[in-house]
Amino acid sequence: MKQSDFYRKQKANEPSENDRLDHLFDKLKNEKTDDTFPGVEKWLRNINSQKSFNHSLNKERKFFNMRSPKIKLAYAFLLLAIIVAACNYPVTQQETVADVIKWSVNKNNTEAIQKLQSLEWTKKAIIGVSKPEAANNNIEYKLVLLKDELGNAQKYMDQLKGISGVTDISLVPLNEKITRPVYSVALNEIFKVDINASNMSDQDLKTEIETQLAQNGIKDVQISFDRSSDGKRISKIEIPEGSLKDNSGFDITIKDGNNVQRTAEVRKFRKDGEADRYKNKTDDEIRKMVSEDMGDKNIRPEDIEITRKDGKIMINVKKQGIESEDKIESEIEVK
Amino acid sequence: MENSTDKFIELLKPEYSNALKYCKALCSRRSKDDAEDVLQQSLLKALENFDSLSDQSKFKSWFFKIITREFYTLIRKDFWKKFLPTDDRNSHTAFPEIFQHQDENCDGMLLKKALSSISTKERESILLFEIAGFSIEEIKEIQNERSSSSVKSRLSRARKKLKSFIENEENNLPNTEINKSNYSGDINNETIRLLPETEGK
Numbered sequence: 001m002k003q004s005d006f007y008r009k010q011k012a013n014e015p016s017e018n019d020r021l022d023h024l025f026d027k028l029k030n031e032k033t034d035d036t037f038p039g040v041e042k043w044l045r046n047i048n049s050q051k052s053f054n055h056s057l058n059k060e061r062k063f064f065n066m067r068s069p070k071i072k073l074a075y076a077f078l079l080l081a082i083i084v085a086a087c088n089y090p091v092t093q094q095e096t097v098a099d100v101i102k103w104s105v106n107k108n109n110t111e112a113i114q115k116l117q118s119l120e121w122t123k124k125a126i127i128g129v130s131k132p133e134a135a136n137n138n139i140e141y142k143l144v145l146l147k148d149e150l151g152n153a154q155k156y157m158d159q160l161k162g163i164s165g166v167t168d169i170s171l172v173p174l175n176e177k178i179t180r181p182v183y184s185v186a187l188n189e190i191f192k193v194d195i196n197a198s199n200m201s202d203q204d205l206k207t208e209i210e211t212q213l214a215q216n217g218i219k220d221v222q223i224s225f226d227r228s229s230d231g232k233r234i235s236k237i238e239i240p241e242g243s244l245k246d247n248s249g250f251d252i253t254i255k256d257g258n259n260v261q262r263t264a265e266v267r268k269f270r271k272d273g274e275a276d277r278y279k280n281k282t283d284d285e286i287r288k289m290v291s292e293d294m295g296d297k298n299i300r301p302e303d304i305e306i307t308r309k310d311g312k313i314m315i316n317v318k319k320q321g322i323e324s325e326d327k328i329e330s331e332i333e334v335k
Numbered sequence: 336m337e338n339s340t341d342k343f344i345e346l347l348k349p350e351y352s353n354a355l356k357y358c359k360a361l362c363s364r365r366s367k368d369d370a371e372d373v374l375q376q377s378l379l380k381a382l383e384n385f386d387s388l389s390d391q392s393k394f395k396s397w398f399f400k401i402i403t404r405e406f407y408t409l410i411r412k413d414f415w416k417k418f419l420p421t422d423d424r425n426s427h428t429a430f431p432e433i434f435q436h437q438d439e440n441c442d443g444m445l446l447k448k449a450l451s452s453i454s455t456k457e458r459e460s461i462l463l464f465e466i467a468g469f470s471i472e473e474i475k476e477i478q479n480e481r482s483s484s485s486v487k488s489r490l491s492r493a494r495k496k497l498k499s500f501i502e503n504e505e506n507n508l509p510n511t512e513i514n515k516s517n518y519s520g521d522i523n524n525e526t527i528r529l530l531p532e533t534e535g536k
Contacts, residue, residue: 020498020501020502020505021494021497021498021501023442024442024445024446024449024501025446025465025466027440027442027443027446028356028360028443028446028466029353029356029465029466031356031443033351033352033355033356033433034351034352036355036431036433037348037351037352039431039433040351040378040431040433041344042431043378043429043430043431044340044343044344044347044378044382045340045344047379047382048340048382
């Protein structure tokens with residue numbers, strides 16, 4: 001006996017509980033639909049007569065036909081290739097590598113020159129001095145401020161403006177064209193530093209970290225070292241407030257023998273309306289909000305350190321298991 | 336070419352009605368337009384590839400296999416049409432409206448609802464069995480299954496689910512018996528029938 005016959009027979013032998021279902025199927029089967037066949041037949045014949053006319057068109061269409069799995073694969077591949085190519089597309093950026101402060105003083109104005117010499121920074125900096133111009137006896141000074149000193153430019157200019165006799169004060173940025181891939185541009189605000197600290201003394205490592213950070217404009221870093229119970233060296237790096245730009249950060253990987261330590265810090269300054277969210281919130285409430293914002297359920301409440309100082313709320317998140325810190329600083333007055 | 340179309344139409348004619356109902360019931364979760372689209376695309380594909388069918392005695396299973404594939408293509412199309420232009424192949428020749436003017440009676444609606452409550456594969460199996468009248472062995476071939484037992488168990492599972500759904504639906508209807516005896520199954524007729532009664536009140 002055929003399996004289907006067996007199944008049908010078994011179905012028929014079952015009590016009336018299947019009757020209703022069978023009745024519904026029978027009703028569907030007995031629906032009159034044959035009257036639509038002539039229309040479909042006519043359509044099929046029309047299609048057939050147009051077939052040769054549309055043959056070349058169909059061929060072309062078939063190539064772009066999204067119903068073909070091959071073309072879908074090709075589309076997916078193309079999309080991926082475009083994304084990779086776009087990310088690696090070189091983008092040219094103007095980057096300020098230094099600022100030049102220019103000013104002029106009449107060579108006969110000894111008082112102004114003396115005042116200039118009394119400024120603290122003029123003693124340390126290398127200042128270019130041009131010969132006095134014959135026409136007006138003015139001496140032109142040029143001070144080049146490198147990347148890590150750019151923040152001082154305004155302060156120096158203000159001091160210069162305060163000295164009578166100092167004229168033509170101007171600030172000229174020295175820009176450099178840098179070409180880098182798009183993804184690098186996106187990540188540029190967070191710089192990466194890799195240090196191989198094997199066989200380095202604490203002092204050498206400290207100097208190396210300071211140098212690397214200073215090259216990226218971060219100075220006055222507090223660096224200390226601890227030893228774990230198994231003798232591994234643990235570096236503690238503390239960045240002073242204001243050293244990092246808004247929403248920027250660093251990622252330092254220190255390879256010390258078999259021990260690899262990664263310290264990352266990203267600062268998010270929230271001076272916008274979002275910061276108001278923390279207003280009038282208790283520490284527990286802030287911890288809960290931060291945990292939800294970061295979308296990491298593994299963060300324990302004790303990993304979120306909250307410090308309230310001078311109307312500011314400092315939230316320091318230490319993720320468990322990795323030596324990484326995410327700092328979120330909000331300028332909010334706490335009532 | 337003309338002879339091949341004649342032959343195709345000749346072979347299609349006895350299967351047409353079942354194919355139509357299969358399309359309609361298969362698309363029970365979707366619109367009538369979708370059911371029409373599946374039928375149209377299946378007919379086109381079948382006509383285009385008719386010459387490749389070596390054994391014309393297998394036309395029925397070959398055609399239903401095409402319908403089934405077209406149905407799955409339609410499902411997948413929902414995803415792809417978000418990103419790619421859709422292929423409107425027959426804009427030059429309008430396909431006759433088939434399902435648009437068909438009224439859905441109460442039983443038809445109930446079956447449609449029940450069929451849409453089961454999985455696509457289960458729906459496909461039970462419709463191939465009940466509407467198209469295929470044997471389990473043939474369904475196994477159409478569905479590319481390795482064993483008949485999987486088809487059998489799928490059929491049995493589908494029937495069980497449909498039966499339970501229908502029972503639940505009918506038990507939840509208020510005054511089911513009264514409705515059944517009086518109800519003509521057509522919403523327009525029902526309105527016409529009930530209108531004088533309401534006005535009399």
